[in-house]
Amino acid sequence: MLRQRIGTGLVLAPLALALVFYLPPAWIELALAPILAIAAWEWVRLAGVENSLARLAGGLALGALVGFGLPLLPDGWALPALGAGVAAWFIVAFLWLPQQPGAAGGTAVIVAKLLAGILILLFAGLALATVFRLTDGRLWLLCLLLVIWGADIGAYFSGKRFGRRKLAPSISPGKTWEGVVGGLLMAVLVGVVAGRIAGFDAGKGGGLALLCLGTAAISIVGDLFASLLKRQQGLKDTSALLPGHGGIIDRTDSLLAAGPLFATGLVALGVR
Numbered sequence: 001m002l003r004q005r006i007g008t009g010l011v012l013a014p015l016a017l018a019l020v021f022y023l024p025p026a027w028i029e030l031a032l033a034p035i036l037a038i039a040a041w042e043w044v045r046l047a048g049v050e051n052s053l054a055r056l057a058g059g060l061a062l063g064a065l066v067g068f069g070l071p072l073l074p075d076g077w078a079l080p081a082l083g084a085g086v087a088a089w090f091i092v093a094f095l096w097l098p099q100q101p102g103a104a105g106g107t108a109v110i111v112a113k114l115l116a117g118i119l120i121l122l123f124a125g126l127a128l129a130t131v132f133r134l135t136d137g138r139l140w141l142l143c144l145l146l147v148i149w150g151a152d153i154g155a156y157f158s159g160k161r162f163g164r165r166k167l168a169p170s171i172s173p174g175k176t177w178e179g180v181v182g183g184l185l186m187a188v189l190v191g192v193v194a195g196r197i198a199g200f201d202a203g204k205g206g207g208l209a210l211l212c213l214g215t216a217a218i219s220i221v222g223d224l225f226a227s228l229l230k231r232q233q234g235l236k237d238t239s240a241l242l243p244g245h246g247g248i249i250d251r252t253d254s255l256l257a258a259g260p261l262f263a264t265g266l267v268a269l270g271v272r
Contacts, residue, residue: 012242012251020138020145028132029070032125037063039121039248039256042238046229046249047113062118066125078130079267085123085260086218092116092257093221101170101231113229120256127259134271136198143194144215144262148254150190151183151216158182167220172227180220187216204269211265215258222257226250 023031041059049055131141159179167175191212195205226249230238237246249256 016145020141023132025133025137028129029125030067032128033063033067035248036066036121036125038239038241039252040117042241042247042249043117043121044114046226046233046235046238047117048110048233049114058114062121066122070122070126070129078126079264081126082123082130082260082264082267085119085127086264088116088119088123089218089221089257089260092225093218097168097171097221097224097228099228101228124252124256124259127263130263131259131266134266140266140271143190143212144255144258146194147187147190147212147215147262148219148258150186151219152254153183154186155179155183155220158185168224171224171231175220175224183220184213184216187212207265207269211262211269214265215262218261219254219258222253222255225257226253 019031037059039059040062041055044055044058049058128141131137131144134140155175156179158181159174159176162178162182163176165177166173167177167180188209191209192205194212195208198208200208226238230236238249239247241247242251
């Protein structure tokens, strides 16, 4: 398993960096389309739909919507849509996560999960495309990734060393509040360094640090939400697509949640 995990990582990491630094901005939606289509295929199963044809149709429909629909979004609509994406994740945090894993639920719950998945994936695609098209967008996208990775690393080591109080034992038993604090501090550090590199003044740099703090916090919500859905369906991974890593959602659940807030915050800070 470890060998598979390392091997897959050695393939994925250079591919991700190549997309960030060499992909022409006009192609961003087309590049995101197949990735989000696979994520949609996985999400249909997370929602409780086992029919293979339905899963395939859901993935293809969302991929087409992202690849061909997002570029047609009228000017001025991106920011309100991203704001709605941020609001959606706060709803998940305060209304959905407090529920116990329990049973997966009936038809109404399945429909709610499917609708949530469509919105989450669309908002994430819009957020990544928005960040990518900003001035120095490639570096800001890298900053977003570093915030998430830094939060994961900080949470792991601080949780391992100081972890005592469980964050959400019924959903993700390994996570602790001490780990959360370590992850948030690491995210703030990434924000401070990024602000210095960008040449921000003290006020704007502080705003970026706070944005990275919020981004890391909501990334944890995304991770917990995916874990909750997997537990309700009795799944360890969203798929077996990435050997040693699970599926696309297993690797991007934090990014799906963090993207809309980060993109909205950058625009609010005056990054264009």
